[in-house]
Amino acid sequence: MSYSLKAGGKRIRPLLLLATLKGYNKPFELGYSVACAIEMIHTYSLIHDDLPAMDDDDLRRGKATNHKVFGEAMAILAGDGLLTYSFNIISSLADVDAETKIKLIQNISEAAGPEGMVGGQVADMEGEGKPLSVEELQGIHHHKTGDLLAVSVKAGAILSGASDNEIELLGTFAKHLGIAFQIKDDILDVVGDEEALGKPVGSDEENDKSTYPSILGMDKAKEKLAYHLEEAKKSLYKVEIDHTLLKEIVEYIGNRSN
Amino acid sequence: MSYSLKAGGKRIRPLLLLATLKGYNKPFELGYSVACAIEMIHTYSLIHDDLPAMDDDDLRRGKATNHKVFGEAMAILAGDGLLTYSFNIISSLADVDAETKIKLIQNISEAAGPEGMVGGQVADMEGEGKPLSVEELQGIHHHKTGDLLAVSVKAGAILSGASDNEIELLGTFAKHLGIAFQIKDDILDVVGDEEALGKPVGSDEENDKSTYPSILGMDKAKEKLAYHLEEAKKSLYKVEIDHTLLKEIVEYIGNRSN
Numbered sequence: 001m002s003y004s005l006k007a008g009g010k011r012i013r014p015l016l017l018l019a020t021l022k023g024y025n026k027p028f029e030l031g032y033s034v035a036c037a038i039e040m041i042h043t044y045s046l047i048h049d050d051l052p053a054m055d056d057d058d059l060r061r062g063k064a065t066n067h068k069v070f071g072e073a074m075a076i077l078a079g080d081g082l083l084t085y086s087f088n089i090i091s092s093l094a095d096v097d098a099e100t101k102i103k104l105i106q107n108i109s110e111a112a113g114p115e116g117m118v119g120g121q122v123a124d125m126e127g128e129g130k131p132l133s134v135e136e137l138q139g140i141h142h143h144k145t146g147d148l149l150a151v152s153v154k155a156g157a158i159l160s161g162a163s164d165n166e167i168e169l170l171g172t173f174a175k176h177l178g179i180a181f182q183i184k185d186d187i188l189d190v191v192g193d194e195e196a197l198g199k200p201v202g203s204d205e206e207n208d209k210s211t212y213p214s215i216l217g218m219d220k221a222k223e224k225l226a227y228h229l230e231e232a233k234k235s236l237y238k239v240e241i242d243h244t245l246l247k248e249i250v251e252y253i254g255n256r257s258n
Numbered sequence: 259m260s261y262s263l264k265a266g267g268k269r270i271r272p273l274l275l276l277a278t279l280k281g282y283n284k285p286f287e288l289g290y291s292v293a294c295a296i297e298m299i300h301t302y303s304l305i306h307d308d309l310p311a312m313d314d315d316d317l318r319r320g321k322a323t324n325h326k327v328f329g330e331a332m333a334i335l336a337g338d339g340l341l342t343y344s345f346n347i348i349s350s351l352a353d354v355d356a357e358t359k360i361k362l363i364q365n366i367s368e369a370a371g372p373e374g375m376v377g378g379q380v381a382d383m384e385g386e387g388k389p390l391s392v393e394e395l396q397g398i399h400h401h402k403t404g405d406l407l408a409v410s411v412k413a414g415a416i417l418s419g420a421s422d423n424e425i426e427l428l429g430t431f432a433k434h435l436g437i438a439f440q441i442k443d444d445i446l447d448v449v450g451d452e453e454a455l456g457k458p459v460g461s462d463e464e465n466d467k468s469t470y471p472s473i474l475g476m477d478k479a480k481e482k483l484a485y486h487l488e489e490a491k492k493s494l495y496k497v498e499i500d501h502t503l504l505k506e507i508v509e510y511i512g513n514r515s516n
Contacts, residue, residue, distance in 0.1 A: 001372065048338060053330030072311035073383055076334065077376055080306060083338065084371035087345045091364040098356035105363060106349040113342035114259065122335055 001078045001085075003069060004043050007061045010256075012181070012249070013038045013152040019249055020156025020170065023241035033093055034104060034155050037086040041112050042148060044082035047075050049121070083112075096159070103158050111151035120144030132210040138179060146178030153177075153246075169239050173246075176232035181253050183225040186211035190218070192257065229254050259336045259343075261327060262301050265319045268516075270439070270507070271296045271410040277507055278414025278428065281499035291351055292362060292413050295344040299370050300406060302340035305333050307379070341370075354417070361416050369409035378402030390468040396437060404436030411435075411504075427497050431504075434490035439511050441483040444469035448476070450515065487512050 014035035021031045050057040050065040051072060057065050067075035090104050110116055120143025127140060153174035157167045190213050212221040232250055236243055272293035279289045308315040308323040309330060315323050325333035348362050368374055378401025385398060411432040415425045448471050470479040490508055494501055 044338075048334055051331075051334065053334060073309075074380070076306055076309065076311060077380055077383075080302075080337070080341065081372040081376040083341055084367050084376060087363055088367035088371055091360050091367060098360045102349050102356045102359050105345055109342050109346035109349060113346055114339035118335055118339040118342060122332070125331055125335075 001040075001082050004047050004060075004066045004078065005040065005082070007063045009039075009043075009061050010258075011039065012253075013042055013149060015249060016149065016152040016174065016177075016246075017156040017159075019245035020153050020241075021160055022245050023239075023243060024157070024160035024162065025242065026160050030095075030159055031156060033089055034159060035152075037089040038108065038148065038152050038155065040082040040086040040089075041108070041117075044079040044086075045112075045117060045121070045148075047079040047082070051075060054125070100158060100161075104155055107151050107154055107158065111147040116143055116147035116151075117145075120147070127210065129208050130210075132215065134212070134215050137210050137212065137215060141179065141182040142175070145182055146175055149178040149181060150174035166239050166241075169235050173232050173235035173239075176228040176235065177250060177253060180225055180228040180232060180250075183212045183221055183228070184253060184256065186213055187218070187221055187225070188256075188258070225254065259298075259340050262305050262318075262324045262336065263298065263340070265321045267297075267301075267319050268514075269297065270511075271300055271407060273507060274407065274410040274432065274435075274504075275414040275417075277503035278411050278499075279418055280503050281497075281501065282415070282418035282420065283500065284418050288353075289414060289417055291347055292417060293410075295347040296366065296406065296410050296413065298340040298344040298347075299366070299375075302337040302344075303370075303375060303379070303406075305337040305340070309333060312383070358416060358419075362413055365409050365412055365416065369405040374401055374405035374409075375403075378405070385468060387466050388468075390473065392470070392473050395468050395470065395473060399437065399440040400433070403440055404433055407436040407439060408432035424497050424499075427493050431490050431493035431497075434486045434493065435508060435511060438483055438486040438490060438508075441470045441479055441486065442511060442514065444471055445476070445479055445483070446514075446516070483512065 014031075017031050017035045017038065018028050021028060046060060047066045049055050050060055051067055058068055059065065065075075066078055070078065087105060087109070090101055090108070093101055096104075112118065114122075120140055123140045124144050127136065132140075150171050151174075153170045154167050157170050162170070189211065212224060216224065229250055233247065236246055236250070272289075275289050275293045275296065276286050279286060304318060305324045307313050308318055309325055316326055317323065323333075324336055328336065345363060345367070348359055348366070351359055354362075370376065372380075378398055381398045382402050385394065390398075408429050409432075411428045412425050415428050420428070447469065470482060474482065487508055491505065494504055494508070
């Protein structure tokens with residue numbers, strides 16, 4: 001559990017949560033535990049995704065994947081442990097009222113579960129080797145990566161006591177951000193720098209995976225990336241909070257090289 | 259998810275939860291959702307335990323194991339989905355207040371997580387092929403199976419609004435019951451009927467697993483079984499509730515043939 005958590009990564013989900021808190025002028029400290037819990041869920045999903053039965057990856061974040069170091073059985077259990085412990089952390093928060101904790105658990109378990117991330121992973125696997133339409137691809141990614149990104153922003157809003165309308169708008173913001181994030185991922189898999197990425201370039205093509213560039217071509221994929229970044233900002237600006245940090249994350253996602 | 263949930267089994271955890279509710283004169287209906295959630299967690303753990311990287315079992319409850327039917331990747335995801343969804347169910351309970359739901363999630367996630375069931379599974383794997391003392395064996399089973407059995411009883415008490423002292427006593431009751439359950443399991447693996455069990459007899463010995471009969475001998479193992487069933491009843495009788503159903507479960511566990 002510790003090995004994969006400490007293996008680094010962009011920490012984009014914790015950043016989104018903390019940046020949302022900041023938008024509401026709340027202290028970062030308020031969000032540390034939930035941010036960690038969400039990063040633990042993300043990390044568990046990577047450990048299980050990397051398993052031989054799934055994507056069979058040897059490298060993640062530039063380091064040997066969990067099962068390469070600890071064996072498959074321990075990797076499965078490390079993932080199970082991280083997922084379960086994340087809900088223990090949220091339910092044990094000391095300075096948050098029970099209603100808020102339940103709202104967090106409800107949203108996060110939905111985003112991570114069969115109707116969210118796990119469902120997206122199933123759809124992704126079922127789509128492997130088949131030609132997908134851009135709508136199908138977007139549907140997969142919406143759940144596989146988008147839902148957990150979106151709930152990171154929502155969790156920050158829930159912790160800040162935001163209204164349901166604001167939580168909804170910030171969810172739409174994060175949904176577009178999530179699609180943009182995935183398009184950028186696909187683009188980097190074609191044109192990225194292996195060292196900066198910490199994983200082999202071209203693995204999607206090798207695995208016969210449908211990607212935005214493979215379906216739309218590189219130019220249209222870049223256009224679509226720009227479109228969703230714009231839509232993200234539009235939704236963000238509808239919520240009257242300090243947008244500074246969240247806007248910086250939007251820019252970062254558009255410009256990142258790993 | 260549905261295949262393994264519907265594959266049958268003893269439903270001992272839901273029974274314990276509902277019998278505890280009944281002890282407090284609460285309606286069974288109050289506990290259905292949490293009982294299902296706990297059974298989902300138990301089922302996820304069986305799906306992952308049966309994987310080739312873990313126990314590599316082809317049969318469970320007399321049916322082909324999940325990965326034998328759906329493949330390893332889907333089995334991993336089915337387990338992940340069941341675990342995550344269980345917390346969604348509990349956090350979404352309509353007629354239970356937020357404080358109670360948080361208490362349930364806190365207790366269940368602890369019992370199922372790295373300090374509970376997952377930790378026990380890790381210890382079990384690390385102990386395979388090594389000679390274990392009876393204390394080590396008990397420590398493993400205490401977490402691997404005991405914690406989730408105990409939290410089933412505790413969840414019934416929490417839903418009934420029991421005092422912390424009562425929850426504690428019922429936890430001790432369930433702890434002894436859990437040890438007894440495991441000793442009986444080990445005994446049945448030696449002397450059981452393959453058809454009644456739905457799995458091959460003698461698989462522990464084949465896997466070179468330490469069991470109560472292998473460490474203590476069959477007679478002492480049976481004595482120890484009787485001891486823990488008695489201790490379970492002693493703790494139970496200290497709580498002033500209707501003991502009828504819980505006592506029946508104690509008898510059932512002592513006498514079961516599968």
